[in-house]
Amino acid sequence: MSGATVPRPLPAPISRTIPQPRPSVADPILDVRDVTLRFGGLTSLDGVSLRQGRGSVLAVIGPNGAGKTSLFNCLTGAYRPQQGSARFWPTAPATSANPAGASALEGVGEGGVELVGRSPHRVARVGIARTFQNIRLFPEMSAVENVQVGVEVRARAGALRGLVPTRAVRREEREILERSHLLLDFVGLRHRVRWPAGSLAYGEQRRLEIARALGTSPSLLLLDEPAAGATASERRDLVALIRAIVDQGVSVLLIEHDIRLVAAVARSIVVLNFGRVIATGSPEQIRSDPAVVEAYLGDSDGRADDRAGDRTAGQAGDRADGREGRR
């Protein structure tokens, strides 16, 4: 809508950041092992395992209802899988009180952080941010306020301390606002700062959601079909945006249907079908994998049935999602 998005450097978190480590696949950021999720009798995820290198883009693809979003929901604490583990090694933003960053992050040791069993906000705090397949913004709040909510996750002033406008509190508020504006700039929404989020165009809402997620200073960003409904030019912008995000040292886990977009940003791909990993590899490998071809084109009878089942499971989950009870 608003022309090309020229990615700028991702602004630093409100507190100083230690230098980001170079991306290296040998150094994992996420290690998912054997995650199984069932709704009643329906199995949505069946022993899913995957591993993502720090600083990389990993794409999860699969037909509708293959369990991609369920996987996201398991990682972000919205669902609690019956089995399996998901370990995560964050790159913590350092604070002035704790320049060392990562090592002092609560509960992070050699083995990383276990994500299963964490509530969603604690997952966010440990450094995983996400967007939603069906955009979920705070529609009444302005664009900048949406981002502020994310940025404030790293703020120090709590509810009571925030009441007294001391110099430190004010400085922090200023920093938060500044960073929020920079993030809007980063995703190309500088001209929409004070617009209510709900009044933005569809593509803008998607970008705003990414800005809000980046606001939490994540080390891993989960994007759930960010290109859904996007025009060709918006897709190009999105590719550039994702690359820019990765350039800043943030790893990206991506769900996407558009295989060309995936190939443009991800070096490795995981294919899910019926809740199972059926293939892993580079875009080229995946394209020629017979199991993948079968999953996308293959025999329609069996698939229709299973997909229907999976859809119901997804619905049940969505309902739980809407309730306050998270698990």
Added chain:
Amino acid sequence: MGSAEQISQLAVDGLMVGALYAVIALGYTLVYGVLQLINFAHSEVFMLGAFGGLFACRALVPGDGATPAGLAAAGLVLVGLVAGAAAGGAAAYTLERCAYRPLRRRGAPRLAYLISAIGASLFAFNLAGKEFGRQSVPVPDLFANRTVVTVLGAEISTQSLVIAATALLMLLAVDHLVADTRLGLSIRAVAQDAECAGLMGVDVQRVIVVTFVLGGLLAGAGGFLYAMTFNASYTMGFVPGIKAFTAAVLGGIGNVRGAVLGGLLLGLVESFGGYLFDASYKNVIAFTVLVGVLLVRPSGLLGTRLGRPA
């Protein structure tokens, strides 16, 4: 009195009240099933139904103080039920039309429905107080109320029999309607996925109205039955309303058979609880059941939604 007799007496009383809760609970459950919305004003539908039936009976009962008997008595009960149901249905329709539909049209958030329903409830019962007076009003004696049968020492009066039989009939009718008819099918379709049902050609708006009215008919008739024992007054709706809601939650909200089970169970729990502890705490018992169920098993005993096999 022996203790076994008391136990059966308490059970009989509890089941009778429980049957009434079940009848009201159906209204909550049906509306919840279709709209995923607690109809806070349902208790006032119940109250208006009670007044409707009561005034109809008053107009017909001979003023000479003689108690009707035989066919006349049966006819009067029927008139009361029909008038109560009609008043309840009309009230429910008006409620849907004035307090809910404008909000639905606007796509308002859930909180708005709740608040609007609370406002409608406040409005309706206070207006009833203004128009019908703020005294309790009895239903005229429609038949001589005496003990008909004794079961295990429990004395069952004509009135209890009438109430239990009517409630049972209504419950069966609704179960049949929801499970086996075309209308029931569309109600279940909307309950499961309104959008999809709409695409499939179900007139969602109409189903919603019909569901409201159906709940209103039941609550209105239930109100008349309730007033036969406990008199009618403008504030009569609140407590049975809350209890019926508890019954609906207990059985699994959105589940027709669950509401019946929940109503009967709650009636029993209350009857025995009121006897064992302090009768003052009957409402506390009901609320405790409600909170307990919501916290421990929000899906209720039977736990399925309207439209799925129970």
Added chain:
Amino acid sequence: MSGRLRSLRTAGLLAALAAVMTGPTGDADHPLAGIRGSLAFPRVLFFAAAALVLWAALLGRDRLRAQARTLRGTALGRLAGPAGAGAGNGNGNGNGAGAATRPGATWLSGRRGAVLGHAALLAVALAVPPVLPTAAQQALVSEIGIYALLALGLNVVVGYAGLLDLGYIAFFAIGAYTTAYLTSADAMPWHAPWQLNPFFVLPIALLVAAVAGVVLGGPTLRLRGDYLAIVTLGFGEIVQLLANNADGVTGGPRGVFGLPPLSVELPGVRYSWGLDPLPYYYLLIALIVLVMVVFGRWERSRTGRAWTAIRQDEVAAEATGVATMRMKLLAFAVGASVSGFAGVVVATKQFFNPQSFGLQASLLVLTIVIFGGMGSRLGVVLGALVLQGTAFLLRDTVPPADRFIYFGAVVVLMMIFRPEGLLPPRAHRPRGSGPSRDRSVESVESVDSDGAAGTSRGVADQASPGVVS
């Protein structure tokens, strides 16, 4: 054409409703007398005229709207339109505080205007009461001031965090009984070993009520909105029942009588609040201003944004790192503590018994919040003033028992026609911004389907009632 007829019908129905509401009273023996009396001459003429006026107003307004719509339609045309330009303009400086002044704003708008406006209102509030008759002062304290304070508290729960609390008045009771426990040895059977000056009780009652809020909220805030409403309603009823039944502790239905009045005893300053309402009034004004300042600060801070986020989309808020449970508990506790605060003032001022803490009181506070504007501090205070003030002025013409007919009607009409309330919160007031939320259009005419995240309406479902204006 049919639109006009429909307007006429609506106008007629509303006028008839108003006629019945204000009309004579019936009773059980003459159930239709009231309605018949309401629709008799000459009343019916007046209300028929009123319906016509209303209709004419509607039609005139319709036409204006239609014109405005066509104008706006062309203006919005293709591009972002003037709105976009304006918005970009307004934020050229980017880093301004939340209430950055807009270009073209007069000296009365923006931050400074708001401060001036508030100051003027405060001046009026301070200057006017002494010239009023004592009965009006009495009403200003026990019917308006107290309820304004209560509404400010409930506003945090309902307006900010979007939680419906129907047992709110229970915390008021807790504050009042805490005061009785701590300040007097003979007002209540159960009392503290030492007696405190009521002023010291203010912070204690605040804490006790907040703790009660957390204890109640802990388990129940997990429930979805409407369940929460019912559970809090049950809690309110239980507190009232317990206060009534535990006569060995609370004095039961006899209530609490004869608490020492508030007093200040400092070297050089000695003052005691007596029976005169005016000192209580000024105390309440001080408390209201304090609470408004604190909440205003919160509103613009991280906390306020977190509450708004929860209200609009709890799932998204949680995923963005907002500790939703903790924030909801905070809202609950803050609301409760204000209620407890108000309880102290009432307890020291006058006799109270469990009857004073019924459901109707909770609903009255809710009505005030809805009427004033959910999320708007000044709005709810004005709401208390207007609603309760009108009730006081009309107490001899409208039977007080009929008040709740009007309150109920106000609530429904507000929800239908003006959900953002008398004085909407800042966020909802027109602000240089673009086209409005077209997303809400998608859900028009469709069924609210309970946060079914699979559909595209997940967002709208969670949003606050103030959303659509």
Added chain:
Amino acid sequence: MTATPRPLRTRPARTVALRPMAALVAGFALVGAALTACGGDSDDGGKKEYLIGFQGPLSGDSQQLGINAYNGVLTAVEQLNGDKSLPFTLRIVASDDQGLPEQGPTAAQKLIDNPKLMAVVGPVFSGPTKSSEPLYSQAGLLSVSPSATNPALTDLGFTSFYRVIAPDTVQGAAAAEFLAKVVKAKRVYSLDDRSEYGTGLSGAIERGLEQADVPFTHDGINPTKDYTSQATKIMADGADAVYYSGYYPEYALLTKALRGKGYDGAILSGDGSNDDQFIRQAGTANAEGALITCPCSDANTDPSAAAFVAEYKKVNSGLKPGTYSGEAYDATNAIASVLRKLGTDANRESVRTAFGSVDMPGVTKRIKFERNGDVQGSTVYVYQVKDGQRTVLGPVSSLIKP
């Protein structure tokens, strides 16, 4: 600078246009309400006018008792204004407290603010009395309650509070005596409604029963609709008499539940149930034989009160006096007797000081006060429902002798 944001709607015309209606309807409602108010009062000749206040529930659930009392005041005032020998005329200013304690202070203040007002009849209920009396005492405004029977009220140090009805202690003692000696109950089930009034009365009865050596069971139940399990409980207790300390709507339902279960013992209640509504709501058949004690005579059957009844009916378009009508009439006349003595230069202070020494015959009893403001001596009457009518059996003292 820009158009204000407004959501697009599928049916904008309707929704948007109906917007001002909330305000308009509210406006109509207000104007309509104002219409129902009647015009002003006309001045009456050259006589001095004194105002008499009335505080009680004129709306709300318990309005009937307040209306009864108000009509009693009205009867007295009309009668006095017809008396040409009086140097002044009287006018009533009513203030509605709905019977709720929290409404008391505002209702009282309204009366206190009126400088021409010399005395108040009321408050009618005990709760509002507690919350209003501090204000009356501070203002030095005499208030005479026709009906606040809570025993503690005269011990709270109010300096301007009197009542023309005996406190519940008197009624409770008499009721206990009646239960022991006339009903000859072997075991009494004393049930109260946990209200201030109910607990006070049941306490007094139980003290009396203890003295008379009659075993009893105490129980309390908040007003509710469903008394079935309570009835089962009462029958299991084996008591042959039930005394309910509470008001008639609940007494009616309790009686209905007990009789529905075939309870054949005596069922009694106190003055809070002394209303024909009881018979109506319980149903004539169920109410038959039920007993009610009341420290009030029934003016309708008392020959000495015939003049009052006639006047009452004349003033109140044919209505019969109800519970507390006579007391309110007496309270008004007692105030008027003081005013008559003081002539045209009465003030609040002189009225209040002179009132303590009132001694005059009233329609309900002799009006003469103890130092604390309680009326001296009082007779408790027993009523019974016979053939669907409330009839006076007589004073407790005379029923005991035979």
